Amino acid sequence: MEKPPFRQNQVCGSWLMKERLGTGGFGHVYLYQNQETSEKIAVKLCRLELNAKNKDRWSREIQIMKKLKHLNVVTAKDVPEEMMHIALNDLPLLAMEYCSKGDLRKLLGKPENCCGLKESEVLALLNDVGSGIQYLHENKIIHRDLKPENIVLQDINGKLVHKIIDLGYAKDLDQGSLCTSFVGTLQYLAPELFEGKSYTVTVDYWSFGTMIFECCCGFRPFLHNLQPVQWTSKVRNKGPKDIMAVEDMNGEVRFSTCLPYPNNLSRTLLEPLEGLLQLMLKWDPVQRGGGLNPETKQPQCFALLDQILNMxxxxxxxxxxxxxxxxxxxxxxxxxxxxxxxxxxxxxxxxxxxxxxxxxxxxxxxxxxxxxxxxxxxxxxxxxxxxxxxxxxxxxxxxxxxxxxxxxxxxxxxxxxxxxxxxxxxxxxxxxxxxxxxxxxxxxxxxxxxxxxxxxxxxxxxxxxxxxxxxxxxxxx
Structure with missing residues (x-):
């Protein structure tokens, strides 16, 4: 049954709708505050026009969210009973913890970050998002849509913590480890997803590597001013260690294995970070991430990440x-x-x-x-x-x-x-x-x-x- 559109200050029992936080692939996210306890939650409401396939994805996102418990993955909460009646087309609501510090895109958009984030902020991102991704993969889940808009920030005891959100495109590997269909954010997608090929967890490595590069330098690594359909054909033959491609004054594509200046990173961290990006941004999905460490069975890219964080x-x-x-x-x-x-x-x-x-x-x-x-x-x-x-x-x-x-x-x-x-x-x-x-x-x-x-x-x-x-x-x- 269709419901009237949301209005500012709409009330559901003791819960007051304060504002719309954003719009995702499947629905809108609203901020609600309890007028008695001052508790705040983010509530995601499914859009009316979703087709049957996307409705299934919506339900799967809620199922996945409810079973995940990790500091760097946004936590699902119980939907207050007073809100049950606002669900559309009998599709359930998704209630989540509210992260008040915005998202990574907002942080990257600040003028002072035009050359990338501060070194300490880059390291915090590596620690938090890397930990969250490993947790998802250990639970046999591929996110498939990692991007700055899907990394939110929360202040916990004076420390800024990154949390992964929006698992609407996530794939539960228990349903089959190889996937062949995807519709998501194109600028951060791994190359194999454009070609409709089967893929594994290494698609998240590519997206994470792209975000790391952008956080270090202020722009995406491969011809960032072009649409993915254009840049993939030009970057396809890059070297295995190339982590950046730009066009020179003559329109020729030039590759580099190094992070460009200016940035805010010390020389001490540049080389290991470049090594990490060289593993995560390999074009070949089989080679991407460096494979598993034979002793620890941990992906080589995350082993190197741990070394960087322990420096x-x-x-x-x-x-x-x-x-x-x-x-x-x-x-x-x-x-x-x-x-x-x-x-x-x-x-x-x-x-x-x-x-x-x-x-x-x-x-x-x-x-x-x-x-x-x-x-x-x-x-x-x-x-x-x-x-x-x-x-x-x-x-x-x-x-x-x-x-x-x-x-x-x-x-x-x-x-x-x-x-x-x-x-x-x-x-x-x-x-x-x-x-x-x-x-x-x-x-x-x-x-x-x-x-x-x-x-x-x-x-x-x-x-x-x-x-x-x-x-x-x-x-x-």
């Missing part, structure tokens, strides 16, 4: 040059060993190094160097002894602090600049704006410091309270 990387800002240096730490590596690496790269002798945490507190030489690594990545600050400055930056130092000449040199070492022109207009503007903003604030802060002519930073008259005050100000830059 302890420290970013060190040289406060005299504003350059960021990144180092990979072993689990028990001492601070002395880290300082030797710093000396080799910066020519600042070990005895002249001062390593400060974001709070201004010096590192404890008795503890391992990993004392400064939280959630895998953190910045510390390097000053030469006797020239301690109050300049600091909370979180990761943006790559825009390097001069554009340095960025340009990095680009030319990775990929001809002409191949990146279509992607860099907005990127260059953003980098220049960030440079100008930082330098103006840095100048203001240094002027404030030097105005205290009667005080010496290293002298006895220097107030530690005043130093901490300046550190606090610099952390807001």
């Amino acid at each position: 302890k990387v420290v970013h060190i800002l040289n406060m005299t040059t504003t350059q960021v240096h990144s180092f990979l730490l072993s689990p028990d590596e001492g601070l002395h060993s880290l300082q030797q690496k710093i000396e080799t790269e910066t020519n600042i002798e070990l005895l002249n190094q001062e390593l400060l945490q974001e709070t201004g507190v010096m590192l404890d030489p008795r503890k391992p160097a990993a004392q400064c690594v939280l959630d895998g990545v953190v910045s510390i600050f390097l000053a030469q002894n006797g020239t301690r400055s109050s300049v600091s930056q909370s979180g990761e130092m943006p790559s825009s602090l390097s001069t554009w000449n340095q960025t340009q040199a990095q680009c030319s070492s990775r990929l001809p600049m002409s191949l990146q022109v279509p992607h860099e207009g907005d990127s260059i503007n953003h980098l220049l704006e960030e440079n100008q903003r930082y330098l103006s604030q840095l100048t203001s802060l240094l002027q404030e410091t030097t105005e205290e002519k009667s005080e010496s930073i290293v002298g006895q008259d220097w107030s530690w309270t005043k130093y901490e005050s300046l550190v606090a100000k610099s952390q807001r830059l």
Whole structure:
């Protein structure tokens, strides 16, 4: 039986419909809030015009959702009894946890992410979405429609967590491990799906790899300005390790095995991430993912993913040059060993190094160097002894602090600049704006410091309270 269309503030008992969150392949998703408890849930309502085949998919999505329990897969909830009457054509409703931080597409669309997400955000995505995909595959489920719009964000105890949603196109492998029909989002689909060939879990590897690349660089890897029907014919003969294809000024397709600059990734993580993408973006579905590890029976791509996530990387800002240096730490590596690496790269002798945490507190030489690594990545600050400055930056130092000449040199070492022109207009503007903003604030802060002519930073008259005050100000830059 048909129902009247939804209206803002429609009430179902104690539940008030607040807004429409979005539209999926099979229906609309609405936000409902309980007026008594303030609980919020997302309710997916099937569209009237679904044919019999899609109605079956709708029912299958609900069945799949109800049996899944994982932090990185959105959780199904019981449909409140007061809402039962709004179901259309006797098709059940799907109630889910409400994720209030939007989706990955919204995050990627922010101007500051035009060159990709911050390194810490990329690592969080790898951890969360990778864990969710492995869970689905362990439960014999292929998602088949992974894309930024189907990754939602939720704040859990102050930490942003990624969750996979929209299993309407998911395939339960208990119904047969090889599938031959699909209608979904084309830009993230594996090549074999366009050709109507049989496929397995490796289609999710391709979609995940495409998302990883986009999160690292800000655009999709293969001729992203073309429709899939156009780019698949041009990319079909790419090399097994190629992870990107762009058209040069003459319209010729050029391939690369590397991630392009500019991006926000440290050199320490670039090579392993490129290796991961080379496994996930193989054209041959049989080779994609690297096969299974003979000992652990885990796909090689996820074994490499675990290695990346277990890496302890420290970013060190040289406060005299504003350059960021990144180092990979072993689990028990001492601070002395880290300082030797710093000396080799910066020519600042070990005895002249001062390593400060974001709070201004010096590192404890008795503890391992990993004392400064939280959630895998953190910045510390390097000053030469006797020239301690109050300049600091909370979180990761943006790559825009390097001069554009340095960025340009990095680009030319990775990929001809002409191949990146279509992607860099907005990127260059953003980098220049960030440079100008930082330098103006840095100048203001240094002027404030030097105005205290009667005080010496290293002298006895220097107030530690005043130093901490300046550190606090610099952390807001």
